[in-house]
Amino acid sequence: MPPSVRFLPFLSWPAQWRAHGVRGDLVAGITVALVLIPQALAYAKLAGLPPQVGLYAALLPAVVAALFGSCGQLSTGPVALTSLLVAASIVPLAGLAGGDLLGLALLLALLSGLIQLGLGLMRLGWLLNLLSVPVLMGFVNAAALIICLTQVPPLLGLSMPHSQHLVLDFTQALGGLTAPHWPSMGFGLGSLAALVALKRLWPRLPGVPLVVATATALSAWSGFATSGGEVVGDIPRGLPLPSLPPPSPDLVAAILPAAFVVAMVSFMEAASSAKLICGRTRQPWRQDQELIGQGLAKISAAFTSGMPVSASFSRSALNYVNGARTGLSSLVTAALLVLTLLYLTPLLWHLPKPVLAAVILQAVAGLIDTGVLRRAWRASKDDGAAAAVTFLGTLAFAPNIQNGIFTGLILSLGLMVYRGMRPRAALLGLHEDGTYRDRERFGLPHPHPQLVILRFDSPLTFVTAATFEDAMLAAARAQDKVRTVLVSATGMNDIDATGLHTLAGLIERFHAQGQAIAFCGLKKQVIDAMERDGLWPRIAAQASYRTEHQALAALLPGLAASD
Template sequence: MTKRTHPERVFPALAWPRQWANGGLRGDLLAGLTVALVLIPQALAYAKLAGLPPQVGLYAALLPAVVAALFGSCGQLSTGPVALTSLLVGASILPLAGGSPEQLIPLALLLALMSGLIQLALGVLRLGWLLNLLSMPVLMGFVNAAALIICLTQIPSLFGITLAQGEHLVLGVARMLTDNRSLHAASMAFGLGALGALLLLKRLAPRLPGVPIVVAASIALSALVGFEAGGGGVVGQIPPSLPALSLPPLRPDLAMTLLPAAFVVAMVSFMEAASSAKLISGRTRQAWNQDQELIGQGLSKVAAAFTSGMPVSASFSRSALNYASEARTGLSSLVAAAVVLVALLYLTPLLWHLPKPVLAAVILQAVGGLIDLKVLRRAWRAHRDDGLGAIVTFLATLAFAPNIQNGIFTGLFLTLALMVYRSMRPRVALLGLHPDGTYRDLHRFGLSHPHPQLVIVRFDSPLTFVTAAPFEDGLLRAARAQQDVRVVLVSAAGINEMDATGLYTLAGLIERFHAQGQSIAFCGLKKQVVDAMERDGLWPRIADVAAYRTEQQALDALLPGLPAATLA
């Protein structure tokens, strides 16, 4: 793999010409056209999911997609409106709009700007690792709940019903389903028919572009039977024009109100982009840069904020389609954006008769694949804390709906609390000689202490202010593990860090053991721990009994001195 030069790291698009060798250009052109056919109906549907006019979705598929492709590190990512981010946008701005549709677009622009600036700052400062604080079980719990909520929000549209905005989305949908007096038969026919057609095409003819086929057929049938005249909801007029330059409302009070939502949008949307990038880069064996992708995704949101768009992200399904269509660089996204532009300028009259229930079916078909409750069970089997985080996030997201960002905050705080709790309970094990020649957990394998006056204890954690107390308790228990213990040997291979509290605690233990006629020795100390001891001045006091590399080397040196003498 050719090493990227500095200009290519800043502007990855400079590397595209090299990747077009051996026919890559043709793949980008065909992939861009293929993705655009799916992107146009999805952009309309996801704008509707966010509570915004349909043209906003098309606007967000233009310049934001181009910017993400030019500055991102993974050429196969397809950036634009996506279901999960759109749901987060709607959940964040609808309560603040106060029922006024005119307020929704300014709020969406401000949310796009803020979430984009957060991602941009993380990328420029090389702080992408902060997003790793969101564990995979929490993310999957949130994604499953959000996907379920998205499906619930589309059921009214699928049946031609308007669901009143309320505090509890799940209860509102449940009440709606028990009252069938307001169902619209034609809407149900279009919605369920489109959903069934999408599922059949995906199962029987997965290579065909099911979404554009079903959408085109629905438009033709809707115009033919007079669906709108019969009371059915259609997309209606979409302004055939370029997106106007926009300025988000730069109000401090609104910014503070939207800040938590902006953080969640930035975090969740990038996790979706990162998942796609990791999967694709694993198959293409092309490296992707997390911080550079943050810059690309952040700039794309900022571009959306100033071109009448909405917060965008990399779509998992469209990125997978882009890769399957043999795209190699971000040129495919530029081609897709060009096709969307042509459709926006010249083909919008054809979208007038597109039934809204069909858009709901497009969303349901796309989002249904995100629901995978088995992942919650796998998280529980792997570790109870992970399972608890996933389940609590799932339930909290459902309970807080439509304010679903509170669900992911609940899971985030819970996992951080559990992580701190686990770190305060490190594993401390007494060791004995195993038949395989290694020193292993004495109680687990039924082993014996190596000598009546010597005990080996292993500490599997950094020695810091969080773990200093358990370390002290473990050594004191080890000193009492046999009747006449003279030496406690610490197997320190698991100690990869030591802070001031750890050094202070260790120095106190050495003095205490010395006063009791006992000693502490070490084996397997790592360089960074020895360096900390040297800076503190502790190392010269213990160097004679702390430089052993293995347990056996320590025993060979220490046992001859027992029981006649103790260590100095």
């Protein structure tokens, strides 16, 4: 790949247009715009921001992400999960910022974008892999449930207080059902039912724009706003004005942890879409380049009155299904948004807010996947515990849901270190298939009364050195007359200074006891480390064997001669 294309992916678009044409990009761009406009309004509401902020965030950020990202089918803009994180991050800091929620959202977009851009430029995208799938899915499922709880009251036309206790707020909001506003409830439940029916019965139809347009027309015709119903109201006409995040060190320090969570979670959402689409199109996906694209998109949102953005799984899938090949589809979508902001915003005045709640609920329902949590538990109790703790922690900390993912991240890393400290070590015996396997599992005898074979399935580092030492001492006592412990080291792919020190100490201790240590299957990188340390000349004579069979053929005659 030419360096220019590597750093400026949009330079590869003309070649793809010549090969596949531009019709797919044009159709996909128009289709996604029809869905994105009502979603952008809804997700701005979910973030606690004015509706036009969602439209602004879907404009320049989408163009920037398309130009500099590695996957042309990604549709970048406001998404439900990131919007919830925005609300959870900025609402608690409203007092510190003098009530300027938009300023906090701009600062959050800038910081999270800088984090992603920095990781991408330094080729450190692998750090995001520290967030395991069980932890991420535990968080996503809890966040989706929280979104549903926050949207049920507006769906029914009820007002919901916002405090530090989500369940109490939800319960208090439901108390309004004793005197419901029936038109609001009708719009909310009717729109949700229509969205679900269209998705199941006629999935190829653009359900969201159809329902939103119909509800808006009915609202205007019936006088919904004059009857006490809440509508979107006035959306400023025109393109977004340049903006500047508040340059307050105190605000930066307060919001930085949340910015890290937004950067991490939003990119995992983008990565899941990109991996799936690139796997189907057989196009290369470059994680670090996508970090750069998504980071620049967030930064552009910070300076154009937007909010933190990410790649939408549903809109990206819609982009792909409708034939998008390059980021031109996102440029077409942005062009339609420009037309909407310049000429069509008055048509959105009568859009009922319960309909926006229905749009959010219908979109977020697809995020709930309890099957992933069950599979994580079946695969590993540690993974299952990490997923469960993240899920429960996110619910418990709501609305400060970023604390939930921090809890799961710390737990999963702790469990990873704990598992790494206790690698598998097994004594081997000769199996009937001619290989040396776990003697305890298969009921195999030791290969010789004076020799045992220990297999150590881990690098020998400061994390595992104590376990290796204990296993070696136990192997030396496995039989009454053990004189040699043969270490099957095929699983030992690394050794550090602590491992070398431990091994040298064991060699001295075994020698003092009249015992010896031999090795088979040592890898080159381990031998190289031993040579640099000066340990290799002391053990080379009994450490150059490649297999257990070769080692026993050389060692057993010496043991027999000493009897």
